[in-house]
Structures are given as C-alpha cells and as structure tokens.
Amino acid sequence: MIAPTDPGPDPTDPGPVPTRTGPDPADPGPDSANPQRDLAAARIAPADPQPNAPAVPGRDPAEPLPAAAIPELDPATGARLLEAARRAALRAYCPYSRFPVGAAALTAEGEIFDGCNVENASYGLTICAERAAIFRAVAATASGRPRLRAMLVYTPTPTPTAPCGACRQVIREFGPDCLVVSCCEGPAVMRRSLPQLLPDAFGPEDLEL
Secondary structure, eight states: OOOOOOOOSOTTOOOSOOOOOSOOTTOOOSOTTOHHHHHHHHHHOTTSOOTTSOOOOSOOTTSOOOTTTOTTSOHHHHHHHHHHHHHHHHTOBOTTTOOOOEEEEEETTSOEEEEEOBOOSSGGGOBOHHHHHHHHHHHHOTTSOOOEEEEEEEOSSSSOOOOOHHHHHHHHHHOTTOEEEEEOSSSOOEEEEHHHHSTTOOOGGGGTO
C-alpha cells in the first residue's frame, strides 16, 4: 500500500505571528518631543526618583518651606509659591539647555501666577520662567499693571539660582521692592530684595511717566 504524499505547508497559511521583543518603534516614548520634561520630572517628582541619582542632603523639596526660610511671608503662602514653581518647572520647554526653571509671582492682592522657561531655536527669543510668570500676571490684571510682592524661583539643582539680569529688570518694572526667593533640591534658600539684586535700577520714574 502506497502512503499518501505529504502536500507540504498550506501556502495560504501566514504562519505564526512573530513576537515583538524590543520597544515598539511606533511608540515615541514618555515624551520624546520634550525630553527635558522627562528629565525634570525624574529630578523633581518625589514619587519617581532616579535610582542612580546622587542623593542631595537637606530639605526634601516636596515638603513645605519652614517659616524661617521666608520670614517675610507666612508659611502657607511660601508653601503655595514653592508648589506652584515646582509644578511649573515640570512644564518647562528647554530642549537646548536642559535646565528647567519654574517661577511663581505673588501679587499685592495675594494672587499667584506661575511660569516656566520656554526656549527657542533662535536662542535670543527664549523666555525665562520669571518673565513668563509676570506676563501671565499682566494679562490677568484689569489695570495691566500688577504689583509684585514676591517672586519664587525653583530649579532642580543642588544650589539656588538667582534670576538673570533681564528678569531682574522686568521684576523691577512691577515690583521695585519685590522679595525674590530662590529654592532648589538642596537645603539652601536664597532670599534677596530686588534692590539688592538690581541696585540703582532704571525704572518708569526715569522716563517721568
């Protein structure tokens, strides 16, 4: 008896579906368009620390500022400013410097406006976090001229970072006596008045306005 001939594999059968063992190339990842946001989130968010990042001794940035840190402000206001600035830093657009900054401006009326740095391929068009916060305050103020009482600047760095010269001048426009506080991931807190940061400043009064 002759055994039937094996017809071989069915040409219409596509075969087993291959299993993907690597990352999906179509998946852009957490935020591939803004890698600096991933960096900022890893450095700022206490719930998702970097396992290999060196520990920075001192105050936990997630904790409210102690009353002694900013004696000019009540602890609740200081905590609100810090939280606003930290959250703003997470939204920073800084693909070139990879240096996220968050700022929170406190007006004389008690309102808080936050801002982050927004960079540009044409570097000179970059806007700092402090100015972004102030411009938001201007847009939200009926008179168009908010009175700044305090500005808190947050950077995810071991030491505080003071505002640049351009930001000091813009702060001067709306808060000649503004308190400027710089916080970071370390324990240090830098506290200066605007006249200390920008002595003998040029202002509207010099234009007799």
